[in-house]
Amino acid sequence: xxxxxxVRMNERLFLRDPDGSDLGRRIxxxxxxxxxxxxxxxxxxxxxxxxxxxxxxSIYRYFENKHRLLVYLVAWYWQWIDFQLVFxxxxxxxxxxxxxxxxxxxxxxxxxxxxxDDLDLKALHSIVIRESSKAYxxxxxxxxxxxxxxxxxxxxxxxxxxxxxxxxxxxPYARSLASSLIETIHYQTFFMQNLPSLTDxxxxxxxQHTHPGKLIGFVRHLLYASLGAPIHNQD
Amino acid sequence: xxxxxxVRMNERLFLRDPDGSDLGRRIxxxxxxxxxxxxxxxxxxxxxxxxxxxxxxSIYRYFENKHRLLVYLVAWYWQWIDFQLVFxxxxxxxxxxxxxxxxxxxxxxxxxxxxxDDLDLKALHSIVIRESSKAYxxxxxxxxxxxxxxxxxxxxxxxxxxxxxxxxxxxPYARSLASSLIETIHYQTFFMQNLPSLTDxxxxxxxQHTHPGKLIGFVRHLLYASLGAPIHNQD
DNA sequence: CATTAAAGATAGTAAAGCTATCGAATATAC
DNA sequence: GTATATTCGATAGCTTTACTATCTTTAATG
Numbered sequence: 001x002x003x004x005x006x007v008r009m010n011e012r013l014f015l016r017d018p019d020g021s022d023l024g025r026r027i028x029x030x031x032x033x034x035x036x037x038x039x040x041x042x043x044x045x046x047x048x049x050x051x052x053x054x055x056x057x058s059i060y061r062y063f064e065n066k067h068r069l070l071v072y073l074v075a076w077y078w079q080w081i082d083f084q085l086v087f088x089x090x091x092x093x094x095x096x097x098x099x100x101x102x103x104x105x106x107x108x109x110x111x112x113x114x115x116x117d118d119l120d121l122k123a124l125h126s127i128v129i130r131e132s133s134k135a136y137x138x139x140x141x142x143x144x145x146x147x148x149x150x151x152x153x154x155x156x157x158x159x160x161x162x163x164x165x166x167x168x169x170x171x172p173y174a175r176s177l178a179s180s181l182i183e184t185i186h187y188q189t190f191f192m193q194n195l196p197s198l199t200d201x202x203x204x205x206x207x208q209h210t211h212p213g214k215l216i217g218f219v220r221h222l223l224y225a226s227l228g229a230p231i232h233n234q235d
Numbered sequence: 236x237x238x239x240x241x242v243r244m245n246e247r248l249f250l251r252d253p254d255g256s257d258l259g260r261r262i263x264x265x266x267x268x269x270x271x272x273x274x275x276x277x278x279x280x281x282x283x284x285x286x287x288x289x290x291x292x293s294i295y296r297y298f299e300n301k302h303r304l305l306v307y308l309v310a311w312y313w314q315w316i317d318f319q320l321v322f323x324x325x326x327x328x329x330x331x332x333x334x335x336x337x338x339x340x341x342x343x344x345x346x347x348x349x350x351x352d353d354l355d356l357k358a359l360h361s362i363v364i365r366e367s368s369k370a371y372x373x374x375x376x377x378x379x380x381x382x383x384x385x386x387x388x389x390x391x392x393x394x395x396x397x398x399x400x401x402x403x404x405x406x407p408y409a410r411s412l413a414s415s416l417i418e419t420i421h422y423q424t425f426f427m428q429n430l431p432s433l434t435d436x437x438x439x440x441x442x443q444h445t446h447p448g449k450l451i452g453f454v455r456h457l458l459y460a461s462l463g464a465p466i467h468n469q470d
Numbered sequence: 471c472a473t474t475a476a477a478g479a480t481a482g483t484a485a486a487g488c489t490a491t492c493g494a495a496t497a498t499a500c
Numbered sequence: 501g502t503a504t505a506t507t508c509g510a511t512a513g514c515t516t517t518a519c520t521a522t523c524t525t526t527a528a529t530g
Contacts, residue, residue, distance in 0.1 A: 038374060154432050184418070194380070195389070222412075
């Protein structure tokens, strides 16, 4: 028996719900591939339309502009991660165990592609690493925030902060540590792949998708050192 | 007696050296103000030219495009920080002391405006926080890196890693910790100001430039916890 | 069959991004 | 002091991006 988990998105993220039509779902699927291939700056609605065999105007019926589409993809990703976290830590009591599951999730380890139907999660993960900060590093971040466009990311951080507080109820920087954990994983991954001298992990051999494990070692060390706990070495 | 420290830049960062002419220096000074005011995406060479009372084409004689100008500003900033770090930690022996100076520097505390002549360091700092990751989060990062455009940032990280290793010669993640330190300060500052629920520090009251000190507390905790050292509380 | 919503098709505007050229001003060389 | 070269201002133009408008076709619904 198959379960399909539907991610319900904030209506301000789109003009027409892309999940409500075939064309809309193709926009999502193809935009992930396009953003991943050419990068956010070089992607245009025209190129996306051509690749989809449709017209620019059709895409504008779903999304105000390219930036909103990026925000949508990133929001979708964080809601997906948040759900996965809830699912995978359900019934666990040990916060250490929960944090381990979280790290594996953020590094997209042992991925079950069947749960995401038709869209390319690895490509989406690459987009999140390379482009997601552009979703909020704008001049209009306050306005976007007012419309709750970043709620999925904030919800996930709050959930992580909750786990941190289970482990150390008196830790005074739970939310900052949660957001730092996510961001650190992202740009260390990016640096490792593109500016490796900024890290202590070599670049990943081409074609290989799994991380050599040193990155997770660093993050684990950072996390548990901060929480004053012994390092939970599992790698 | 006044000393003017000249920052010598990599020649690939520009077409014509902006520091070699009056117009060039005005481009730098005004672009900092423009980027700070309207944000990188909404800034254009046309707007910059208008504000300077010159023409678009003149700016193109100095910089290939807007992105290269950003890379130049960011590179200048990191070279300046690196020099300041060398200067301020000169003759110090205690690595703890050096790291404290570094933190204050990265948070732009006790700034001596006289050392930067005519350009607005606080505005440049804001640009670095909000826009600097866009300098490398591109599809052409590898090509840019080949041209050594990010060398100042890498040099600074290497220097910080050196201090870390003075303190803990066996610490295995010195470079990653160095880059994480810088990046963490940046986006925690950004979050604090724009998405405060992602942090444990409230937003800074408008018009106030000094940080309430909680951010530095977090970063210090993260740093010294990682290095297994007692926390050096000075705030 | 009539209605209406979605999407295809075509067109067009405004701005951004960038290049080319020409002449005036100014500095430098001889 | 005249020749030469460099810099900058000024104008123009081209291509692409970003976005809007409108009209027709198609498909779904009652």
